[in-house]
Amino acid sequence: MAGMKSLKKKRRIQVIAVAAVALALSTAMIGYAMRDGINYFRAPTQVMDEPPAPSETFRIGGLVEEGTLIRGEGTTVRFSVTDGGASVPVTYTGVLPDLFEEGQGMVGTGRYVNGTFEASEILAKHDETYMPKEVVDALKEQGVFQHAPGEAPAAPNG
Amino acid sequence: MSLWEYANPARFMATTARAVPVLGGAAALCLLVGLVWGFFFTPEDYRQGSTVKIIYLHVPAALMAINAWLMMLVASLVWLIRRHHVSALAAKAAAPVGVTMTLIALFTGAVWGQPMWGTWWAWDPRLTSFLILFLFYLGYMALWAAIDDPDTAADLTGVLCLVGSVFAVLSRYAVNFWNQGLHQGASLSLDAEENVADVFYYPLLVAIAGFVLLFVALVLLRTRTEIRLRRLHALRLRERAA
Amino acid sequence: MIRLLLRDMALAVRAGGGFGLGLAFFLIVVVLVPFAVGPETAVLARIAPGVLWLGALLACLLSLDRIFALDWEDGSLDLLATAPLPLEGVVAAKAAAHWLTTGLPLTLAAPVLGVFLNLPAEGYGWLLLALAAGTPALSMIGAFGAALTVGLRRGGLLLSLLVLPLYVPTLIFGAEVSRRGAEGLALATPLAMLGGITAGTLALLPFAAAAALRVNLR
Numbered sequence: 001m002a003g004m005k006s007l008k009k010k011r012r013i014q015v016i017a018v019a020a021v022a023l024a025l026s027t028a029m030i031g032y033a034m035r036d037g038i039n040y041f042r043a044p045t046q047v048m049d050e051p052p053a054p055s056e057t058f059r060i061g062g063l064v065e066e067g068t069l070i071r072g073e074g075t076t077v078r079f080s081v082t083d084g085g086a087s088v089p090v091t092y093t094g095v096l097p098d099l100f101e102e103g104q105g106m107v108g109t110g111r112y113v114n115g116t117f118e119a120s121e122i123l124a125k126h127d128e129t130y131m132p133k134e135v136v137d138a139l140k141e142q143g144v145f146q147h148a149p150g151e152a153p154a155a156p157n158g
Numbered sequence: 159m160s161l162w163e164y165a166n167p168a169r170f171m172a173t174t175a176r177a178v179p180v181l182g183g184a185a186a187l188c189l190l191v192g193l194v195w196g197f198f199f200t201p202e203d204y205r206q207g208s209t210v211k212i213i214y215l216h217v218p219a220a221l222m223a224i225n226a227w228l229m230m231l232v233a234s235l236v237w238l239i240r241r242h243h244v245s246a247l248a249a250k251a252a253a254p255v256g257v258t259m260t261l262i263a264l265f266t267g268a269v270w271g272q273p274m275w276g277t278w279w280a281w282d283p284r285l286t287s288f289l290i291l292f293l294f295y296l297g298y299m300a301l302w303a304a305i306d307d308p309d310t311a312a313d314l315t316g317v318l319c320l321v322g323s324v325f326a327v328l329s330r331y332a333v334n335f336w337n338q339g340l341h342q343g344a345s346l347s348l349d350a351e352e353n354v355a356d357v358f359y360y361p362l363l364v365a366i367a368g369f370v371l372l373f374v375a376l377v378l379l380r381t382r383t384e385i386r387l388r389r390l391h392a393l394r395l396r397e398r399a400a
Numbered sequence: 401m402i403r404l405l406l407r408d409m410a411l412a413v414r415a416g417g418g419f420g421l422g423l424a425f426f427l428i429v430v431v432l433v434p435f436a437v438g439p440e441t442a443v444l445a446r447i448a449p450g451v452l453w454l455g456a457l458l459a460c461l462l463s464l465d466r467i468f469a470l471d472w473e474d475g476s477l478d479l480l481a482t483a484p485l486p487l488e489g490v491v492a493a494k495a496a497a498h499w500l501t502t503g504l505p506l507t508l509a510a511p512v513l514g515v516f517l518n519l520p521a522e523g524y525g526w527l528l529l530a531l532a533a534g535t536p537a538l539s540m541i542g543a544f545g546a547a548l549t550v551g552l553r554r555g556g557l558l559l560s561l562l563v564l565p566l567y568v569p570t571l572i573f574g575a576e577v578s579r580r581g582a583e584g585l586a587l588a589t590p591l592a593m594l595g596g597i598t599a600g601t602l603a604l605l606p607f608a609a610a611a612a613l614r615v616n617l618r
């Protein structure tokens with residue numbers, strides 16, 4: 001019986017050792033993955049640097065560039081999306097969300113064809129600023145109010 | 159006197175009998191003040207108009223949805239380590255309240271998202287995480303419901319809650335990786351005044367206090383019910399044996 | 401431990417063990433997808449990695465309740481609990497047997513089914529690798545779920561409800577690796593996460609599953 005007991009002890013130690021090795025391996029791999037965080041959006045700069053193939057559907061994120069929003073015939077709109085560096089022209093047919101305006105963040109899904117991003121879906125990105133309308137109007141009159149620079153969807157890889 | 163004395167069911171019942179009406183009253187008062195103040199006496203947001211007022215329901219509900227799970231985790235740990243029955247029953251009692259909060263957060267989020275983002279539902283990391291949290295709650299409650307023996311049920315759901323918490327954190331990270339989101343950053347943090355103007359912030363705090371009190375009152379009430387059910391069960395068994 | 405593994409595999413492969421069922425189910429799910437979304441080649445190629453992952457995951461679910469149920473019914477689980485091998489080892493061996501009879505065949509079948517869905521040529525190797533790295537986690541998580549529900553008469557449906565949310569991270573990273581492989585994108589990060597989750601699951605869940613079994617055997 002003593003033999004059984006020591007065998008059980010031995011097996012228990014073996015199980016714990018294997019588990020510890022697996023845990024260390026897991027920590028190492030997850031640590032590696034976290035270090036190299038990947039972002040799902042492409043910024044206009046990235047799209048300009050490495051233009052994706054026309055067949056590839058991807059998401060672009062950035063600010064709607066001031067003064068570029070043109071509402072065409074019907075529900076077609078054209079505008080440019082920028083991240084401060086590069087700027088990519090976008091076309092879209094459909095209804096835009098309320099929060100969509102110039103100088104605000106947006107996220108579009110679509111393809112990059114002949115130098116234009118043809119969006120199939122446009123979503124507005126809202127920042128976490130909540131302020132009364134009157135206050136903003138007053139600030140604007142004084143020329144103080146500015147949108148926070150962090151409003152654009154973060155560019156990939158920080 | 160130690161906190162653990164409340165783990166004695168008789169003592170717990172005596173104390174909570176007095177506490178529940180007080181807590182419930184305070185919750186009703188806070189909710190009334192916070193929501194009425196928020197809905198009728200705050201200005202409109204500079205870009206969102208009156209839709210912003212949904213945050214008085216959305217943010218507190220979302221907070222409580224997560225806190226309810228955390229409370230379940232702590233209560234499960236207390237049960238697994240110290241074997242206090244009240245703790246296990248409190249974990250059981252918190253689940254339906256938590257799942258309701260999750261549903262409120264999801265629903266109000268959809269109502270807000272439709273005009274603001276342009277979609278009822280987006281597979282945004284936060285939204286998706288909440289949906290997954292909802293599934294975790296369902297699984298947890300289903301396991302409680304499926305097992306007859308109360309101690310076995312408490313043990314197994316406790317283990318599930320621990321493992322589930324680890325996977326919930328993993329899922330949160332996975333979902334973040336999978337699709338970067340539309341959802342704004344957290345509306346509240348310790349230095350939240352920077353983001354949320356005071357006019358919106360104070361009623362929101364009152365509404366949150368209301369939700370917290372409501373949650374505590376509901377959990378205590380449900381725990382009392384569970385304890386009574388347990389006593390009733392014991393009585394029946396004794397009767398049958400006699 | 402090896403003896404137990406072999407015994408479980410033999411039981412699974414024997415007639416009535418449900419060995420072929422999972423594979424057949426996988427085949428049927430994949431065949432049904434084009435009927436549901438249409439035969440357009442480009443669409444199928446795009447969704448192929450995700451569909452193959454989902455199909456493999458669902459096929460894996462089918463046989464989970466058998467991991468402990470039979471041994472529970474005939475009492476051999478009580479014997480195993482008192483054997484020199486710790487219960488954690490029993491759980492790990494049973495999960496391994498489940499993987500060898502379910503996860504591995506599904507992994508090997510996936511590229512064949514990929515042909516039906518016009519999976520791009522560069523995707524096959526990555527799909528195999530992703531499934532090979534991810535399906536052990538599916539078996540282990542499933543063994544945990546099976547340990548929780550082993551004492552219940554109709555545990556099968558509940559088992560799925562408990563296990564599916566736990567499958568989310570593995571599914572996300574596994575499908576991501578396969579998709580990026582098919583599109584020729586960089587995939588080191590999701591692959592590391594997938595492997596990390598599998599290793600972590602194998603390290604920790606045997607203890608949780610053994611704890612659950614002990615409660616059920618009480």
